[in-house]
Amino acid sequence: MHELLGEGASGHIYRALRTDTGQAIALKVFKAAWTSDGTPQSELAAGMAAGQHPHLLTPLAQVHGHPHGQLAMALPLLAAGWQNLAGPPSLSSCTRDVYAPGTCFTPATAQRLLACVRSAVEHLHARGVLHGDLYAHNILWQPTTGEAILSDLGAAALTHALPAQQVAQLQAMEWRAFAHLHAEVMARCHAERPQFSRF
Numbered sequence: 713m714h715e716l717l718g719e720g721a722s723g724h725i726y727r728a729l730r731t732d733t734g735q736a737i738a739l740k741v742f743k744a745a746w747t748s749d750g751t752p753q754s755e756l757a758a759g760m761a762a763g764q765h766p767h768l769l770t771p772l773a774q775v776h777g778h779p780h781g782q783l784a785m786a787l788p789l790l791a792a793g794w795q796n797l798a799g800p801p802s803l804s805s806c807t808r809d810v811y812a813p814g815t816c817f818t819p820a821t822a823q824r825l826l827a828c829v830r831s832a833v834e835h836l837h838a839r840g841v842l843h844g845d846l847y848a849h850n851i852l853w854q855p856t857t858g859e860a861i862l863s864d865l866g867a868a869a870l871t872h873a874l875p876a877q878q879v880a881q882l883q884a885m886e887w888r889a890f891a892h893l894h895a896e897v898m899a900r901c902h903a904e905r906p907q908f909s910r911f
Contacts, residue, residue, distance in 0.1 A: 713726045713727075713728045714726060714727040714729070715727055722743060722866050723740045723741050723742040723743050723752070724740070724741050724743070726738070726739045726741065728786075730786075736789045737772065737787065737789050738786070738788065738789045739787070740771075740785050740787055741784045742782055742783045742784065743782075749845065749867040750866060750867060754868070755865050755866045756774055756783070756785055758841050758869065758870060761840065761841050761870055762835070762841045765831070765832060766831075767828040767860060768835065768862050768863075769790075770787075770865065771785040772788065790852065790861070794852040796851070797849070797852070797860070798810055798815075798847075798896075799811075799849055801847075808896070811900065816900050816901070816902050817897060818902070821855075821857075821858035822897050822901045823858075824857065824859065824860075825851075825853055825859075825897060826893070826894055828858075829851060829860055832861075832862040833846065833862070833887070833890060836868075837886075841868055841871070842870075843868055844865075844867035844869055844886075846886055846890060847889070847893070848893060848896060850864040851863070
C-alpha cells in the first residue's frame, strides 16, 4: 500500500502495487461492517457480479490479508485527469447534485458522456445488477473528451432472485434517475462558438 488517494463514506482508497506483477492498482479499504448504503460484502458481491465494462468502475478482486483485518477490494487505478461530474446534494439543493459554477458541456461532449453512462447501466441490468445510486456525483469523467465512468456500487442490488415484474419496476426507476441526469447535463449544454479567422 502507498499513499491515500481519496476517501468516501464507506472506505479509504489507496494506491497499491500487486506483489506478483508490480501492476499499480487502487485499493479500497472499507471502514466498518456497515456503511451508509449497506454492507461492504454487498458492494463487493454486486461489483463482482457486474464484471468488467469500459464505463464501469468495478472490483478486480477481493483482497485478503489486510494488516488490520479489514475487508478490502482491488480496483483499476484510473489515469490522471478523471474528476467527479458533480458533488453530492446539499441542504439547499435537497435531491439534486451540486455542479461547479459555470459547468457547461458542448453538444458532442454531453452526448458522449450520456452514452457512456447509458451503456454502463444497460450492462448492469443485463448482468442482474441495479446500481441504486445513479447520480452525477457517482460519475467520473474526462472534460476534454466526455468519456465517463459510472462508479460506487455501495447501494447496488442483485436482482436475479426477484420476480420479473419487480425487476422491471426497479429498472424503470433507475432509468428515471438517468432521465434526471440527462436533463441536468442538457441544461448545461451550450453550442460551441464559431471560430473566426483573423486577417
